[in-house]
Amino acid sequence: NAGVTQTPKFQVLKTGQSMTLQCAQDMNHEYMSWYRQDPGMGLRLIHYSVGAGITDQGEVPNGYNVSRSTTEDFPLRLLSAAPSQTSVYFCASSYRDTYGYTFGSGTRLTVV
Amino acid sequence: AQSVSQHNHHVILSEAASLELGCNYSYGGTVNLFWYVQYPGQHLQLLLKYFSGDPLVKGIKGFEAEFIKSKFSFNLRKPSVQWSDTAEYFCAADTGNQFYFGTGTSLTVIP
Numbered sequence: 001n002a003g004v005t006q007t008p009k010f011q012v013l014k015t016g017q018s019m020t021l022q023c024a025q026d027m028n029h030e031y032m033s034w035y036r037q038d039p040g041m042g043l044r045l046i047h048y049s050v051g052a053g054i055t056d057q058g059e060v061p062n063g064y065n066v067s068r069s070t071t072e073d074f075p076l077r078l079l080s081a082a083p084s085q086t087s088v089y090f091c092a093s094s095y096r097d098t099y100g101y102t103f104g105s106g107t108r109l110t111v112v
Numbered sequence: 113a114q115s116v117s118q119h120n121h122h123v124i125l126s127e128a129a130s131l132e133l134g135c136n137y138s139y140g141g142t143v144n145l146f147w148y149v150q151y152p153g154q155h156l157q158l159l160l161k162y163f164s165g166d167p168l169v170k171g172i173k174g175f176e177a178e179f180i181k182s183k184f185s186f187n188l189r190k191p192s193v194q195w196s197d198t199a200e201y202f203c204a205a206d207t208g209n210q211f212y213f214g215t216g217t218s219l220t221v222i223p
Contacts, residue, residue, distance in 0.1 A: 043156040
């Protein structure tokens with residue numbers, strides 16, 4: 001089925017470890033975004049991309065890197081995991097920013 | 113398969129009209145439910161959420177939603193919309209293992 005695929009679904013990291021959260025979409029969407037959701041805070045934008053080769057920071061970018069080498073993929077890298085990065089991460093894509101978003105199913109990350 | 117459905121894709125209302133956006137989920141177990149809003153050019157914000165207790169939950173900006181378990185629904189309502197409510201609205205369900213988002217409803221409020 002077409003959509004946004006996020007992997008892994010669950011991950012536990014130790015403080016200081018690095019990892020990459022994968023996000024792929026097969027709908028030829030230009031816009032892709034990464035959000036984190038924390039209790040009582042809703043979704044907060046980490047990074048976003050308006051097309052291959054173009055990325056920009058969102059509301060909470062510190063501690064994360066992204067790249068967009070292809071239209072389909074938008075990986076999120078945690079450089080040195082911290083307990084404050086324990087959260088649920090969502091990837092989303094859209095044809096344009098005024099169209100509806102399609103969300104991935106999320107990655108639950110725990111940093112111990 | 114588990115999912116969240118928002119049947120209204122585009123809604124256009126005049127100011128002061130009442131709003132109801134439909135949301136249905138398909139999951140038989142305990143589920144937490146959310147409504148998010150995305151104003152033009154902004155990221156998603158949490159409007160309200162339901163975990164347990166009173167099935168009528170009140171959120172920010174005069175929005176409320178009612179959880180009807182027998183209908184698997186969590187419809188969003190507002191008695192009188194304003195032009196500033198023009199936005200995209202997303203319903204979401206958390207089963208504890210996975211999040212499911214609806215595809216969103218675009219609301220345009222005409223002054």
